[in-house]
Amino acid sequence: EVGWTDLDLRAVATAKALAADAVEKVGNGHPGTAISLAPAAYLLYQNIMRHDPSDDRWLGRDRFVLSAGHSSLTQYVQLFLGGFGLELSDLEALRTWGSLTPGHPEYGHTKGVEITTGPLGTGLASAVGMAMGARRERGLLDPETPHGESPFDHHVFVVSGDGCLQEGISSEASSLAGTQELGNLILIWDDNRITIEGDTSISFTEDVLGRYEAYGWHTQTVDWVGDGEYREDVDALAAAIQAAKDVTDQPSIIRLRTIIAWPSPTKQGSHDSHGSKLGAEEVAGLKTALGLDPEKSFDVSPEVLAHTRALGERAKVERAAWEERLAAWRAANPERSALLDRLVAHELPAGLDEVVPTFEAGTSIATRAASGKVLNSLAGPVPELWGGSADLAGSNNTTMSGEPSFLPAHRSSHEFAGTEYGRTLHFGVREHGMGAILNGIALHGLTRPYGGTFFVFSDFMRGAVRLSAVQGVGVTYVWTHDSIGVGEDGPTHQPVEHLAALRAMPGLSVVRPADATETAAAWLAILRRDAPAGLVLTRQNLPVFPRGEQGFAGADVDRGAYVLLEASSGTPDVVLVGTGSEVQLAVAARETLEAEGIATRVVSAPCLEWFEEQDAAYRESVLPADVRARVAVEAGVAMPWYRYVGDAGRIVSLEHFGASADAATLFREFGFTPEHVAQAARESLAAAAG
Amino acid sequence: EVGWTDLDLRAVATAKALAADAVEKVGNGHPGTAISLAPAAYLLYQNIMRHDPSDDRWLGRDRFVLSAGHSSLTQYVQLFLGGFGLELSDLEALRTWGSLTPGHPEYGHTKGVEITTGPLGTGLASAVGMAMGARRERGLLDPETPHGESPFDHHVFVVSGDGCLQEGISSEASSLAGTQELGNLILIWDDNRITIEGDTSISFTEDVLGRYEAYGWHTQTVDWVGDGEYREDVDALAAAIQAAKDVTDQPSIIRLRTIIAWPSPTKQGSHDSHGSKLGAEEVAGLKTALGLDPEKSFDVSPEVLAHTRALGERAKVERAAWEERLAAWRAANPERSALLDRLVAHELPAGLDEVVPTFEAGTSIATRAASGKVLNSLAGPVPELWGGSADLAGSNNTTMSGEPSFLPAHRSSHEFAGTEYGRTLHFGVREHGMGAILNGIALHGLTRPYGGTFFVFSDFMRGAVRLSAVQGVGVTYVWTHDSIGVGEDGPTHQPVEHLAALRAMPGLSVVRPADATETAAAWLAILRRDAPAGLVLTRQNLPVFPRGEQGFAGADVDRGAYVLLEASSGTPDVVLVGTGSEVQLAVAARETLEAEGIATRVVSAPCLEWFEEQDAAYRESVLPADVRARVAVEAGVAMPWYRYVGDAGRIVSLEHFGASADAATLFREFGFTPEHVAQAARESLAAAAG
Known part of the structure; x- marks a missing residue:
């Protein structure tokens, strides 16, 4: 029994009224769920979760994820009542320009909001990541202490609606949560049988708890609807949450049967209350049903608020x-205590430049393989760095050798031995879930996750990548097999449009190194920036360029683009720009052109976003305005390059899907040859002159 | 009992050896599953499926979907043995340039391949669409005939591996298949407990059949592994398939327990056999175990082939x-017979130009609402057109009024009454599944599907959209709420980068009409092209431009871009190009500029892909090379526009995520105003002059 007093009940009634009032004032929003979930949210915020209104970043706090992000008022009202920083005026400013109460909860914008949600299913999937991140953090800092007794033990609470459970991303993450036996994860599913199109009978008839049992979750039902009168039985919900906590080797789902918008007089149980204001009369009726004054809006009694x-x-x-x-x-663990301080500050250890491997000029290595070597070199000094792959570990080179898998030990396989605090993540064939989980791990705060798949399948995880970018969290996507260089697997596995499509996304850095040396520099630059990045790597071997000799510059990856090879005259007639595996074509074409007396500069441009961050003088030094003859070469669509080559420029690109054949044949047949690049340069010179 | 003879057994052994030989010859590929699934595939192709090797487009055929597309040899070998068009030389040419046997099955490339697969889970999800399409087609053509007796009755068979079932897209589609009670769908799950990272214990421990039971599927297990000796019990599999057929109101999953690559001597049961050649010694050992001559490659006895x-x-x-x-x-149904001929020919009825509504100049209507009116006008004359939404029907305006939902009648809700042959699709909150289902419906052959969601969630379905584009199938995506015009829902719901990201995709037409008139023309152009298209529509009202008066041209949407308003002088100083809701800004800016004496042309560019298809003369007539002062205006990232505005051009764009506020505020705060467009024009004029 939670023992709610009359003040608590009045506070819950107030919460419902505030949700209705806030939507009514702005004229749009989602009142229904915020009204019916108010008792559950109040229970969590006031009675169950461990948190500190004065410090929303407290390490010891439980995490709250509102996967049903459209019901942002469910959270805002509690953040107001609990004193986390929101005031009544913020609720009054709901969904308006500059307010602290945007339509969906936004991480980094409103204190107490742990994660940006709204795209359904993503919050739940990221909550799985938070639960995984919490375990890994505990393992780094306090593995010996018995469960439940460490300062690093806490729970992740998620509230989802029907929509979250329809999305495939939640299926992916929930299945993995079962495999991972995440006892620290508790999901409250608001089972109100209403989505935007109305009754879920038309599209969502599965036995949800049966599905979650099949995933290996602990399942319970709390029924507020019952057969007779609707009863907001918070004691039953509290008991279910306690039972969920008591199960430490399974994630838990609590099915909470509710009536949306209860006790709204005519719109309860109807999708009319889901995504529109209720209307003045209905709001008044709701308040009357709640025992509140129907004449008053945003009315919070001082006693309730004090309580x-x-x-x-x-x-x-x-x-x-x-x-x-x-x-x-801290006293007992001085080294770990220092580590904790470093992790909280998100500071990298010093000296990483000396840690990463160097690669010998003239050798040949795929950038995915180089990336694997870099990861291995960072394994020791950067324990917060961890990750894995969506079932392509060997192909993505994402495994740090000798590190155990992050896995209940009894799940270990012949290939991968695991421990609960292990480091190598196995996401299964679940790219979208992986992306959301990486976001959750990063948002949990102390570690730096990465995840790999084939570049073409960045499409499958784009929703999650966008949420990395929207939130600005330090997730690294390792995307290998980055072009038609994939070869025989054919068009379904060959990215063509993906560089353009991802560069279009604000807030994401797309990094495509030209050789192993750039790959090492890219990893360091990515980690130092601590922001969302996609590292785009080849399947096939690439030559390692000499550095600081034979005219080649060092790998200035951090500036995004740099002069790799200056024109022999020092004043270029034409500039060739390339990324990744096509830089070698530019280098070879330069030789041809120089032999013809054409002064040719080669620019390597591993990251256009970082190049754009440079000042105008630097950018001009790389791409001088008066050198209008320019060629860009990249094994993808041309779209991103018009900006850089200008009216006289030429682009050696691929404007159609690939084919199934060996990579060398594909590059040749599709025109990715030094000859073609040199020819494009001659054409651009003619255009610039003409 | 299927009664296989010795010849059948030899044929299956030959199939296994051919799979090993083909991968061995090219040096890469996926032999393991093709070896172990050979008996099942042979059973389907030779004994169970209804099909005609001489006509792979026979209307009466069962459909076969190899969702585990990497195991393409599973299908190629059967297409060879069954005489569907592949010969031994094609198997020998596996995965090489120009061959009929690419790495993954490709629709339109190899006879007998119904669908392009490879991205895991997508085949299964599209098979759900095929099963739905089959039912709708039957409903259009032959609804009265008892089940099982119509020429339009057949089955959809799917083969998937573990990977397909891990992907969220298959969860989405499978759940919906349960709701839809698709008795014509039979899934054989190759349960070999091996994915690329090895034993599935590390990432896939759920009770799959329990999950499918929860979805409402009929579930069975056929265990070839057993406790003792491995036994390829095809009789048991055939019996299970018959049992699955007998259940006509549920989709069926048959869990087929296999050992990958069996009876390969040392690599059976190991992921080493999944995605690499076995090696000469292992192949010889396999042949010996199969009772074949280990010295011979691509050895097919004439008797086996004759059989x-x-x-x-x-x-x-x-x-x-x-x-x-x-x-x-046909004799009994002359009208339907004529309809069938039209549907088979993929011909639209005549006179649709007169059917679609016209919109009055000076009124104001959101293009999503205009789209809804167009769909309603087409409902009668184009019965093959059908679709729905991922739980946003009211927002996407995708419902044809008065049409029943496609739904078992007992699933009807207060809002949507359904019949098994209904027309309105309810996908639930499952964008990715929707995309794959639309592909499956279109691939099934006779109908024209569309599906709607918010434009921002095109990210969630991008994998499926790419497969529409790769296959060139006539699916229309209705993407509404196409910019910051979404308003209060904020950055998670406001597309910014999506126009660029989708235009980057080869084979997809991205169509963003500027007003209701263009919306009607866009629908007709899309239907006539019968190819993948995304129709990108506003939430907010837009003015309907006058047409053919006040200087405004007609809506020449089919050409992709056209002069909407010519400069008053007839010779423009500057060209303003816009799409969608921003065209009105160009029109308003033109007025300002003309008042300043600047001759200003406005180009509406609803579809850049279609514009690129036009000849050079037309393109020059719209964007004359000598008018270098150009401004593009679009509420998204600038990337697609550099190509069109050139060195002297300016782009009024949005290079960051949106915010939560009313739409008018967002457009103003983010610089989408006539004043800003006019200012950009002056700057471009200066740049062009300077």
Whole structure:
């Protein structure tokens, strides 16, 4: 029994009314679920979750993920009542320009919001990542302490609706959560049988709990609908949450049967309450049903607010106890304590430049293989770096050798031995889920995750990549097999449009190194920036360029683009720009052109986003405005390059899907040859002159 | 009992050896599953499926979908043995330039291949679409005939591996298949517990059949592994398939427990056999285990081939019976018979220009609403057109009013009454599954599907959209809420980069009409082209331009871009190009500029892909080379526009994510105003002059 007083009940009624009022004032939004879930949210925020209204980044806090992000008021109202930083005026400013209460919860924008949600299913999938991240962090910092006694033990609570459970991304992540036995994850599914098109009978008739049982989850039902009168039985919900906590080797789902918008007089149980304002009359009726004054809006009694904001005082007690445990842990673990400080600050260890391998000029190695070597070199000094692949570990070169898998030990296979605190992640063939999980791991705060798949399947995870970019979290996508260089697997496996499509995304750095040396520099630049990046790597071997000799510059990857080889005259007639595996074509074409007396500069451009960040003088030094003869060469669509080559430029690109054949044949047949690049240069010179 | 003779057993052994030989010869590929699944594939092709080797487009055929597309040899070998057009030389040319046997099955490339597969899970999801399409087609042509007796009754067989079932897209589609009670769908899941990273214990431990039971599927297990000796019990598999057929109100999954690559001597049961050649010694060992000559490669005995190619004769008998039934149906249904001919020819009815609504100049309507009106106007004359939404029907305006939902009648809701042959599709919140299902419907052959969601969630379905484009199938994506015009829902719901990202995709037409008139023309152009298209529509109202008066041209959408408003002088100083909701800004800016004496042309560019198809003279007439002052305006990233505006051009674009506020505020704050467009024009004029 949670023992709610009359004040608690009034606070819940107030929460419902505030949700209705806020939507009514702006004229649009999602009141229904915020109304019916108010008791559950209040229970979590006031009675169950461990958190501190005065410090929304407290390490010891439970995490709350509102996967049903459209119901942002479910969270905003509690952040207001609990005193996390929102005030009544913020609720009044819902969904308006510059407010702290945008339509969907936004990470980094509103205190107490752990994650940006809205695209359905993604919050749940990222919550799986948070639960995994929490375990890994505990393993790095405090593996010996018994479960439940470490300052790094806490829970991840998720609230989802029907829509979240229809999305495939939640299926992917939930299945993996079962395999991973994430006992620290508790999902409350708001089973109200309503989505935007109305009754879920038309599209969602599966036995959800049966499905979750099949995934290996612990399942419970709390039924507020029942057969007779609707009853918001928070004691039953609290008991279910306690039972979920008691199960430490399975994630838990609690099916909470509700009536959307209850007790709204005419719109309860209807999708009319889902995504539109209720209307003045209905809001008044709701307030009457709640025992509130139907005439008043945004009405919060001082006693109610004083009661709910007493959460801060209660939190202080719990926090003090936690701080004591942390202090004891720090005293007993001085090295780990220093590590914790470094991880909290998101500072990398010093000296990484000396740690990464160098690659011998004239040798040949695929950038995916070089990436694997770099990861292995970072394994020791950067313990917060971890990751894996969507069932392509060997192809993506994402495994740090000798590191155990992150896996309940009894799941170990012949190929991969695991421990619960292991490092190598196995996502299965689940790219979208992987992306969301990586976001969740990064958002959990202390570690730096990466995940690999074939570049073409960046399409499958684009929704999650966008959320990395929207939130600006330090996730690294390792995308190998980056062009028609994939070869025999054919068009379904050969990316053509993906460089363009991902460069179009604000906030994402797309990094395509030209050789192994650039690959090492790329990893360091990515880690230092601590922001979303896609590392785009070849399947096939590439020559390692000499560096600082034979005219070749060092790998200035951090500036995005740089002069790799200057024209012999020092003043270029034409500039050849390439990325990745096509830079070698530019280098070879330069030789031909120089032999013809054409002064030719080669620019390697591993990351156009970073190049754009440079000042105008630097950019001009790489691509001088008065050198209008320019050729870009990249084994993908030309779209990103018009900007750089200009009116007189030429682009050696691929404007159609690939084919099934060996890579060498494909490059030749599709025109990716030094001869073709040289010819394009001559044409561009003619255009610039003419 | 299927009663296989020694010749059948030798044929299966030959199939296994051919799979090993083909991979061995080219040096790469996926032999393991093709070896272990050979008996199942042979059973399907030789004993179970109804098809005609002499006519791979026979309307009466069962459909076969190899969702595990990497195992293309599973299908190629049967297409060879059954005489569907592949010969031994084609198997010898596996995965080489120009061959009929590419790495993954490609629709339109190899006879007998119904669908391009390879990206895991997509084949299974599209098979759900095929099963739905089959039902709709039957409903259009032969609804009264009892089940099992119509010439339009047949089955869709799918073979998937573990990977397909891990992908969220298959979860989405499978759940919907349960709701839809697709009794004509039979999935054989090759449960070999091996994916690329080895044993599935590390990432895939769920109870798959439990999950499918929860979806409402009929589930069975056929265990060839057992406790003792491995036994390829085809009789048990045949019995299970018969049982699956007998269940007519549920889709069926048959879990087939196999050992990958069996009886390969040392690599059976190992992921080493999954995606690499076995090696000469192992291939020899395999042949020895199969009772074949280990010295011989691509060895097919004439008796075996004669036996398997007798399939053609057996098919003739069945086909003749079917043709009789079809003839009887034609005689009894002359109108439907004519409809069938039209549908088979993929010809639209005449006179559609007169059918679609016209919109009054000066009124204001969102293009999504205009699209809804167009769809309603086409409902009668174009019965093959059908579709729905991923739970956003009201927002996407995808419902043809008065048409029943495609739904088992007992699933009907208060909002949507359904029949098994209904027209309105309800996909649930499952964008990726929707895309694959639309592909399956279109590939099934006779109908023209469309599906809607918010434009921002095109990200969630990008893998399926790419497969529309790769295959060139006539699927229309209705993407509404196409910019920051979404308003209050904020950055997670506001597309910014999506126009660029989708235009980057070869083979997809991205169509963004500027007003209701263009929307009607866009629908007609899309239907006439019968190729993949995304129709990108506003949430917010847009003015309907006058047409053929006040200087405004007609809506020449089919040419992709056209002069909407000529400069008053007839010779433009500057050209303003816009799409969708931003064309009105160009029109308003033109007024300002003309008042300043700047001759200004406005070009509306609803589809850049179609514009690129026009001849050079037309393109020059729209964007004359000597008018270097150009401005593009579009509420998205600038990337696609550099090509069109050139060195002196300016682009009014959005290079960051949106925000939560009303749409008018966002357009103003982010610079989408006539003033800003006019200013960009002045800057471009200066640049062109300077």
